[in-house]
Amino acid sequence: xxxxxxxxxxxxxxxISALFQGMEFYRKLSAxxxxxxxxxxxxxxxxxxxxVSDLEFVAAFDLHENKVGHPFHEAVLAEPNNYPxxxxxxxxCPFTVQxxxxxxxxxxxxxxxxxxxxxxxxxxxEVLLYSLPTGLQWAAEAYALAALEAGxxxxxxxxxxxxxxENLMSRFEAAGIPLVGDDLASHLGASVVHRAxxxxxxxxxxxxxxxYQLNLGGxxxxxxxxxxxxxxxxxxxxxxAQEGVDTSSVEIIPSAGFVSHLRDNKVAMLNIEGQGWxxxxxxxxxxxxxxxxSNAAGVIIDLVRIAAVARRAGAAGFPAAAVRAxxxxxxxxxxxxxxxxxxSLRALEEAVARQADTPHPGVPEKG
Numbered sequence: 026x027x028x029x030x031x032x033x034x035x036x037x038x039x040x041i042s043a044l045f046q047g048m049e050f051y052r053k054l055s056a057x058x059x060x061x062x063x064x065x066x067x068x069x070x071x072x073x074x075x076x077v078s079d080l081e082f083v084a085a086f087d088l089h090e091n092k093v094g095h096p097f098h099e100a101v102l103a104e105p106n107n108y109p110x111x112x113x114x115x116x117x118c119p120f121t122v123q124x125x126x127x128x129x130x131x132x133x134x135x136x137x138x139x140x141x142x143x144x145x146x147x148x149x150x151e152v153l154l155y156s157l158p159t160g161l162q163w164a165a166e167a168y169a170l171a172a173l174e175a176g177x178x179x180x181x182x183x184x185x186x187x188x189x190x191e192n193l194m195s196r197f198e199a200a201g202i203p204l205v206g207d208d209l210a211s212h213l214g215a216s217v218v219h220r221a222x223x224x225x226x227x228x229x230x231x232x233x234x235x236x237y238q239l240n241l242g243g244x245x246x247x248x249x250x251x252x253x254x255x256x257x258x259x260x261x262x263x264x265x266a267q268e269g270v271d272t273s274s275v276e277i278i279p280s281a282g283f284v285s286h287l288r289d290n291k292v293a294m295l296n297i298e299g300q301g302w303x304x305x306x307x308x309x310x311x312x313x314x315x316x317x318x319s320n321a322a323g324v325i326i327d328l329v330r331i332a333a334v335a336r337r338a339g340a341a342g343f344p345a346a347a348v349r350a351x352x353x354x355x356x357x358x359x360x361x362x363x364x365x366x367x368x369s370l371r372a373l374e375e376a377v378a379r380q381a382d383t384p385h386p387g388v389p390e391k392g
Contacts, residue, residue: 027074030333033084033150033177035168036157037092037122039244039289040182042101042108043318044325045082049113052078066212066323072370073334073377077326082118084148086125086141086168093124105245107288108318120148125157131167138171145175152178152332154325155206158246159183159279160253169193173200178332181206182325184260188343188355198342203335205328205344208260208352212323215240215293215313216264216352219275222297222309227269231307232300237276239294242317243287250280264352266359291317324350331373338376345369 034041051064055078061070067077085097092100097118102110123144130137145153153172157164165185172179173196181187188194188206197204210217215238226233238261241247250257257279265272281294297309327350335344343355346369354361 027079029079029081030075030329031083031149031151032080032154032329033086033145033148033152034082034154034156035086035125035164036155037085037087037089037097037100037106038156038158039106039108039246039318040156040321040325041085041154042106043316043322044080045098045101046108046111046113046115047319047322047326048078048080049115050111051076053113066319067326069327069330072327072330073337073374075330075333080326080329082120083150084120084144085122086144087122088125088127092122094121096121107244109289109316126164126167126171128163131163133170133174138167141168142171142174145171145177150175150177151336152180152329154180154182154329155187156182156325158249158253159185159257160249160255161185162256166190166193169204173197173202176200176202178203178336179205180325180328180332182209182321182328184208184256184353186256189353194342194355201339201341203332203340203344204342204355205332205335205347206351207354208257208264209321209324209328210264210350210352211315211317211320213313213315214320215291215295216261218293218311218313219295220265220267222295222311223265223270223272223275224267226297226299226307227267233271233274234298234300235274235276236297237278237295239278239281240291241282241284241287241293242280242289242291243283243285244289244317246317247280247291248283251283254279260352263357266357268359289317291315291320331370334373334377337380338373340373340376344373346373 091103100122162185165187169179169187261277293313295311299307301307331347345365348354348361
């Protein structure tokens with residue numbers, strides 16, 4: 026039996042609530058006899074033998090007064106989180122949310138940085154999931170360094186630069202630790218749909234003349250993006266990069282508005298204008314509405330599993346298996362082919378399988 030992933034998180038927002046509750050949703054389905062390969066909203070029932078409910082939260086960091094010092098299973102439901110309650114019983118977690126890093130703690134010699142590193146090490150975490158608000162580059166770097174110090178794989182869900190930092194990547198590679206990022210590409214998000222449509226125009230030989238993407242939402246992420254959207258905008262542009270597509274005429278507004286009554290729902294408006302045969306016009310207008318944090322959790326579950334499998338396999342740096350689940354992967358999308366992604370995942374899973382078949386000292390051979 027494959028051991029569950031021991032997961033720590035920096036940030037206890039809606040995405041973490043969606044992940045925590047969703048794990049229990051699928052655990053309930055499994056207990057009712059529902060086959061894993063038929064779970065709704067799940068592409069990969071298992072990665073390296075790890076199922077979608079095979080996660081155990083072991084540590085969490087935040088700065089909000091409604092979360093710090095509270096049991097994790099209560100903090101994920103506390104305001105300003107507004108992800109809906111799923112109809113599943115939630116387990117109690119035997120740890121409280123710890124105070125997170127502040128700008129004064131960014132220096133590895135600080136007391137706060139050492140405290141976070143010690144908590145990570147003592148918790149036995151395999152992966153640290155970074156899920157703080159957009160716009161905190163100093164925090165992304167500091168938590169990545171804390172993970173490195175503790176020997177923990179790092180997954181960056183935000184548009185801040187972590188995996189794209191040559192300095193950080195080289196340090197994780199030298200330490201033999203996975204670094205996964207940057208910025209998750211939501212399950213069926215605006216960037217995924219936008220990319221597919223732009224690629225379709227190129228594939229069919231039409232000329233792109235202009236395009237825009239506007240996003241609205243009612244959770245804290247959208248409230249924050251009104252003022253901290255620069256890195257998110259660039260990451261969304263990065264997500265569209267592909268052969269044959271010129272994105273210079275594409276405009277993206279990550280948070281065209283914070284609409285409180287939308288709560289954790291996201292609405293995206295896409296427009297694409299092009300020219301076909303003889304310069305005749307082609308126009309596409311599309312509206313996409315999703316549960317924003319479910320859209321994130323459906324991808325986080327794969328990123329976390331890939332990071333854990335890579336760590337267990339002894340793989341360092343960036344695993345190409347994570348490319349399709351990211352907006353701004355290390356090296357950029359054009360660097361990777363579908364074969365690269367498939368080969369990376371297959372190699373990781375084979376490495377983990379070999380480890381499982383290798384007897385430990387004092388353990389008799391199988392058979």
